[in-house]
Amino acid sequence: MIAAPERSEVAPTRTRRIAVSSWRIMRKHPTGAVGLVILILILLFILSAGILTPHRYDRTLSGKAAPMMSRGFDDELLVLGGDELGRDILTRLQHAGRTSFVIGLAAPLLGVTLGTIIGIVSAYRGGIVDLLVQRVVDVLISLPGLVLAMAVTLALGFSVWGVIVALSLNVVGGSSRVVRSHALTQSQLEYVQAARALGASDLRIIFRHLLPNSMAVSLVLFTVGVGAAITAEAGLSFLGLGVQPPTPSWGNMLTFAQQYFRFGAHIAIIPGLTIAIVVFAINLVGDSLRDILDPHLRGRG
Amino acid sequence: MPLLEIEDLKTYFYSDDAVVKAVDGITYDIEEGETVALVGESGCGKSVSSLSILGLIPSPPGRIVDGEVKFRGTDLLQLSASEMRRYRSRRIAMVFQEPMSSLNPVINIETQLTEGMMTQLSLTKRQAGDRALELLETVGISDPERRLKQFPHEFSGGMRQRVMIAIALSCEPDLIIADEPTTSLDVTIQAQILDLMQTLTRERGMALLLITHNLGVVARYVERINIMYAGRIIEHGASTDIFEKPSHPYTVGLLNSIPRIDRDTRSSLDPIPGQPPDLARLPAGCHFAERCRNAIDKCEREYPTTVEVEPKHTSACWVAEAVYNDNALQLSHA
Numbered sequence: 001m002i003a004a005p006e007r008s009e010v011a012p013t014r015t016r017r018i019a020v021s022s023w024r025i026m027r028k029h030p031t032g033a034v035g036l037v038i039l040i041l042i043l044l045f046i047l048s049a050g051i052l053t054p055h056r057y058d059r060t061l062s063g064k065a066a067p068m069m070s071r072g073f074d075d076e077l078l079v080l081g082g083d084e085l086g087r088d089i090l091t092r093l094q095h096a097g098r099t100s101f102v103i104g105l106a107a108p109l110l111g112v113t114l115g116t117i118i119g120i121v122s123a124y125r126g127g128i129v130d131l132l133v134q135r136v137v138d139v140l141i142s143l144p145g146l147v148l149a150m151a152v153t154l155a156l157g158f159s160v161w162g163v164i165v166a167l168s169l170n171v172v173g174g175s176s177r178v179v180r181s182h183a184l185t186q187s188q189l190e191y192v193q194a195a196r197a198l199g200a201s202d203l204r205i206i207f208r209h210l211l212p213n214s215m216a217v218s219l220v221l222f223t224v225g226v227g228a229a230i231t232a233e234a235g236l237s238f239l240g241l242g243v244q245p246p247t248p249s250w251g252n253m254l255t256f257a258q259q260y261f262r263f264g265a266h267i268a269i270i271p272g273l274t275i276a277i278v279v280f281a282i283n284l285v286g287d288s289l290r291d292i293l294d295p296h297l298r299g300r301g
Numbered sequence: 302m303p304l305l306e307i308e309d310l311k312t313y314f315y316s317d318d319a320v321v322k323a324v325d326g327i328t329y330d331i332e333e334g335e336t337v338a339l340v341g342e343s344g345c346g347k348s349v350s351s352l353s354i355l356g357l358i359p360s361p362p363g364r365i366v367d368g369e370v371k372f373r374g375t376d377l378l379q380l381s382a383s384e385m386r387r388y389r390s391r392r393i394a395m396v397f398q399e400p401m402s403s404l405n406p407v408i409n410i411e412t413q414l415t416e417g418m419m420t421q422l423s424l425t426k427r428q429a430g431d432r433a434l435e436l437l438e439t440v441g442i443s444d445p446e447r448r449l450k451q452f453p454h455e456f457s458g459g460m461r462q463r464v465m466i467a468i469a470l471s472c473e474p475d476l477i478i479a480d481e482p483t484t485s486l487d488v489t490i491q492a493q494i495l496d497l498m499q500t501l502t503r504e505r506g507m508a509l510l511l512i513t514h515n516l517g518v519v520a521r522y523v524e525r526i527n528i529m530y531a532g533r534i535i536e537h538g539a540s541t542d543i544f545e546k547p548s549h550p551y552t553v554g555l556l557n558s559i560p561r562i563d564r565d566t567r568s569s570l571d572p573i574p575g576q577p578p579d580l581a582r583l584p585a586g587c588h589f590a591e592r593c594r595n596a597i598d599k600c601e602r603e604y605p606t607t608v609e610v611e612p613k614h615t616s617a618c619w620v621a622e623a624v625y626n627d628n629a630l631q632l633s634h635a
Contacts, residue, residue, distance in 0.1 A: 127361065189402045190397050193357060195405070195416075197395040199386045199388075200416070
């Protein structure tokens with residue numbers, strides 16, 4: 001048998017290096033690590049919809065606002081109780097999480113992507129293009145977010161996609177402005193000039209050179225956007241302009257709970273608390289990510 | 302026919318209340334395979350003139366107002382943007398001043414090195430990768446295979462400049478413009494980089510336009526020198542002629558202000574007094590008159606015509622002959 005090589009002789013593999021460096025980063029940013037753990041747990045919870053509980057999210061199983069750990073009509077165990085229509089809250093929380101997360105991820109993804117491209121093009125082209133684009137962005141930013149989102153969902157219909165588009169519009173303006181300022185400094189650097197001297201086209205410079213350099217900024221904008229989008233979706237749903245039943249979302253669970261929460265406060269507290277915890281966790285991760293990706297802010301704030 | 306002919310090139314920058322004449326009618330040429338220097342102090346328009354050749358002047362505020370840039374007879378200024386792109390790096394490549402910022406920090410060396418070859422020469426990724434490896438070896442980077450996968454921050458300044466040279470060589474251009482390629486490097490590295498550029502361009506029969514503010518640097522490397530001052534070329538000639546028999550007071554001043562090993566070590570350096578003029582408010586007469594020791598009344602009023610003091614040695618100075626004779630006389634005494 002060949003003796004196992006000494007540990008120090010083993011060349012660190014790529015995965016190992018990544019594991020070591022991510023462990024180091026986690027140690028340096030414990031709050032971010034906590035946020036990440038919470039998020040992972042919540043994601044597991046959401047993804048286990050249909051596995052964790054045997055119930056359906058749209059079936060009445062008990063009386064209105066049944067208390068936690070109570071039994072339903074057929075003696076089913078309702079761990080978190082029943083909602084205003086006697087549906088299992090635990091199951092609904094999982095399914096609603098899907099909607100909320102899809103919207104929470106897709107809206108800022110769409111918004112930040114658009115904002116990033118607009119910002120870079122605006123900064124790179126400069127001159128009249130920059131001027132015009134930035135005035136449109138001014139208009140977009142000056143509109144109150146929730147009002148804009150309400151108007152757009154009314155126009156597009158209350159589907160998941162409608163809500164995503166509506167909420168992404170809130171992100172486009174702000175993110176394009178941040179990315180533009182970053183791209184402005186980048187486009188003055190010599191590597192852009194060097195790429196042009198190499199015969200690179202404008203499109204190539206924008207997508208191959210400026211875009212990767214703006215990724216750090218966009219990523220931070222995205223994480224901040226996720227928390228905001230989940231709250232905004234809850235807000236829209238609360239006003240009845242978001243995702244419509246029977247599709248559950250954390251926001252519309254809250255909406256319908258408000259009429260019945262005298263019978264059992266838990267039907268409002270549980271989705272409310274979930275939103276609060278998720279947004280908190282995302283913000284923890286986002287803050288740490290900003291510190292990690294932006295060396296200028298390191299040690300400040 | 303020369304490889305590159307620049308005729309009366311004028312590049313101005315326009316602001317709200319002034320026109321900055323960064324390049325104000327310069328004329329020079331470069332033969333095939335020749336090494337030529339463009340020397341001048343900071344802000345005299347040498348970089349702007351080189352960016353004008355490749356059509357890289359930021360516009361607005363800059364604009365090429367007049368002139369011709371003929372590359373093998375084709376006027377580059379008349380080309381459309383996409384035609385111009387095909388000249389860049391395939392015919393004329395450029396090495397920039399700042400190796401620290403001329404490479405994209407978030408893209409690895411291989412991608413940056415192969416980018417030009419893939420777009421300009423339509424090589425496949427594989428072919429370009431093989432050539433990239435060769436090129437890195439050529440410019441003297443050891444362990445090129447590992448180095449290709451690395452990012453610019455893993456390279457030192459001198460090595461980055463070597464990478465920039467490899468990128469410039471990658472599309473086998475006929476002319477490389479090196480805009481102060483060694484300014485931000487250590488003196489020992491400076492010599493290495495210049496030697497490297499000289500050998501590589503000679504080997505490949507490429508012409509080299511060396512732009513620098515350091516007359517001492519170019520002495521060993523170039524065949525002809527153009528001295529630029531405040532947007533114009535004030536003296537032109539073969540390298541040895543310029544060094545031995547300068548015929549413009551500014552060139553004399555430049556030569557006196559650099560330490561030379563063949564001079565008395567106890568004598569102090571003799572700097573040129575004053576500041577170069579504001580390019581937005583150029584004087585009516587000779588731009589150098591204010592700082593010139595040999596200035597006569599006429600200098601203040603009228604810009605000097607260019608005279609040929611000896612074959613292939615020109616000077617834009619009213620007293621060029623006198624300055625030339627003076628220096629030539631000193632030479633014959635020495």
